[in-house]
Amino acid sequence: MITLKDIKQAQWDLYVGLLTIEQKDSLLIQWYAPDCYFNPIQDLNDNWVISVEEMANCVNEEFIWVKDLPLIIYEPKPTPPPFN
Amino acid sequence: MIIGKAISPFGIKRRNGTANDADAQAFITASGISGTEATAINTLVVNLKSANIWTKMKCIYPFVGNTASMQKWNLKDARDLDAAYRLVFSGGGTFSANGYQPNGTNAYANTFLTPSTAYSVASSGHMSYYSRTDSNGANEREIGSLTGTVYSDLALRYSNTVHMRWGETSAPITAASANSIGFYVGSRTTSNTLKIFKNGTQILISGNLAAGLPSVPFFIGCLNLSNSPSFYSAKQCAFASIGDGLSDAEALAFYNAVQTFNTTLSRQV
Numbered sequence: 251m252i253t254l255k256d257i258k259q260a261q262w263d264l265y266v267g268l269l270t271i272e273q274k275d276s277l278l279i280q281w282y283a284p285d286c287y288f289n290p291i292q293d294l295n296d297n298w299v300i301s302v303e304e305m306a307n308c309v310n311e312e313f314i315w316v317k318d319l320p321l322i323i324y325e326p327k328p329t330p331p332p333f334n
Numbered sequence: 335m336i337i338g339k340a341i342s343p344f345g346i347k348r349r350n351g352t353a354n355d356a357d358a359q360a361f362i363t364a365s366g367i368s369g370t371e372a373t374a375i376n377t378l379v380v381n382l383k384s385a386n387i388w389t390k391m392k393c394i395y396p397f398v399g400n401t402a403s404m405q406k407w408n409l410k411d412a413r414d415l416d417a418a419y420r421l422v423f424s425g426g427g428t429f430s431a432n433g434y435q436p437n438g439t440n441a442y443a444n445t446f447l448t449p450s451t452a453y454s455v456a457s458s459g460h461m462s463y464y465s466r467t468d469s470n471g472a473n474e475r476e477i478g479s480l481t482g483t484v485y486s487d488l489a490l491r492y493s494n495t496v497h498m499r500w501g502e503t504s505a506p507i508t509a510a511s512a513n514s515i516g517f518y519v520g521s522r523t524t525s526n527t528l529k530i531f532k533n534g535t536q537i538l539i540s541g542n543l544a545a546g547l548p549s550v551p552f553f554i555g556c557l558n559l560s561n562s563p564s565f566y567s568a569k570q571c572a573f574a575s576i577g578d579g580l581s582d583a584e585a586l587a588f589y590n591a592v593q594t595f596n597t598t599l600s601r602q603v
Contacts, residue, residue, distance in 0.1 A: 263437065263568075285402035289425035289440045289563070301439050303426025324439060329473045329564055 252321040254305055262306070266299035267319035274298040282308040282316070294325035355379045357388075357409070361396075364412040365405075371398045374598040378591060379409065385587035390460075391577040393419040393447055395554070396595065397433040405429050406443075416446040424563070427555065432466060432601045436555035438474065438568030443554040447576055449479055449486055449501070449547040456501030456544035460521040460580050461488040461552075464573035464592060466603050468515045470494060475565040476518075477574065478557030479548040486548050487557055490514040490569060496538060498530050501547050507540035514569055515603045517589050523579040534589035536582065552576055572601050 257265060269277070269290055277288040282304050290298050305316045354362065354372075358379040362372045375396060382388040394409035402423045411418040427434055427441035436442060453459060463476045470491050478487035485499045485506075491514035497506035498520030509530070522528040522544060530538040550558050554574055556566045573592050580588060596602040 263439070266439065283402065285406050285423060286427070287422065287424045289442075291425075291440045301426030301437055301441070303428055303437055303441070307426075307428070326439070326473070 253319070254302065254317055254321065257302070257321065262302040264323060265302050265321040266293065266324040267302065267305045267316060268322050269298040269300060269319065271298065273319075277313065277316075280310065280313060282310050282313060284309075288313070288316075292327055293322075294327050296327075297322065299324065355383070357412075361407055361409045361412040364414070365399055365407045367399050367404060370598065374398070374595050375409070377598065378595040381591040381594065382588075385584065385591060387580065387584055387588050387591070390580060390584070391575055392452055393445060393576050395421065395434075395443075395571075395574045397429075397572055397574070398431075398599070400430050402427075402429055405434055419445050419447045421445060421554070425566075431599070433464075433570050433572035434555070435570045436567050438469070438471060438566050440563075440566060442556040442563045442566065444558075445552045445554060445576065448549060448551045450549040453547055456522075456547050457525040458522060458579035459486070459500045460519060460575070460577055460585075461486075461498065461500075462517065462519045462573065462575045462588070462592075463488060463490060463554075463569070463571060464517045464596065464603075465490055465514050465569040466572050466601065467569040468513050469568045470511075470514070471568065473565045474567045474569065475557045476567045476569060476571070477552055477554050477576070478559075478565070479550050479552040480557055480559050481548045481550060482560060484546040484548045486552070488518065488520050490518050496530060498528060498538070498540075499542065500528055501544035502542050503545045504542065507538065507542055509538040517573070517592055519580060519585045519588060521580040521585055523581060529582070529585075531582075531585040531589065533593075534586040572596055572599075572603075 358376040425440035496511035500522040
């Protein structure tokens with residue numbers, strides 16, 4: 251399992267932290283740093299994930315466990331054209 | 335009896351004895367910036383007012399300081415309120431002296447500015463974005479408020495294309511975009527005239543009609559599609575604004591003021 255400790259900052263955009271459904275629900279409308287809120291999204295395989303930046307920059311003690319989330323390669327979900 | 339000095343309504347005085355502009359000082363106090371950043375903000379406000387652009391702005395985000403708590407403020411109304419269009423950041427954006435860096439994955443800022451309530455007509459409006467990044471992702475958009483029927487969005491470069499819509503109901507008029515580094519101003523000045531300026535030079539004109547105003551707030555760093563953030567951008571933002579439509583001359587004066595501002599901060603492109 252790859253975690254935050256195993257990657258360099260230059261690799262952050264390649265990975266995301268994998269959440270369970272319960273973990274995703276717990277992060278909704280919660281801050282990870284002053285004036286910054288978590289934003290879980292779904293990837294190509296419908297996994298719930300957060301960005302490595304949210305994990306690395308989290309200072310909210312209640313959610314400090316995000317720093318230990320397993321990392322997976324980010325595969326974005328295809329987005330339909332925005333009304334054009 | 336000791337008689338104290340009168341307290342200036344303009345707050346802190348600069349070293350040369352000249353008080354900062356009151357709007358600039360309110361922003362400086364709220365954001366906690368100082369030194370060159372504070373000086374640059376004051377000059378920016380003075381220049382925008384001198385060019386008669388200030389009153390056409392609803393929100394101005396200079397993205398100074400290096401934390402979300404410093405970069406969230408609206409220069410036009412430096413109150414910590416949704417009603418003041420103060421930003422709320424979500425997802426993995428990062429903050430530095432060079433501005434706000436959305437990550438292209440899940441980062442954006444909510445402006446709380448909803449076109450259908452902030453504007454009385456759809457025939458005048460602008461959006462601006464100072465991009466320090468050249469990126470060309472097919473799904474990147476920089477500012478947007480869209481419902482299922484009305485679209486207002488600004489996209490600097492996706493699939494080698496640039497476009498802006500303001501209150502439109504159809505596909506955008508596009509132009510080629512080979513590089514997304516620079517200051518983009520998209521401005522609608524009549525119901526059937528919309529232009530995009532890059533670094534003060536017109537790069538697109540559209541005759542698409544403005545037919546309405548979206549009822550969801552603008553997001554910066556992505557589109558707000560009916561209250562769902564989508565089409566995340568990876569373009570670092572060193573300035574953004576939303577307001578009324580700007581004439582060609584005003585767009586050029588706006589570029590000059592913003593470029594001077596970012597040059598003072600050594601982050602110009």
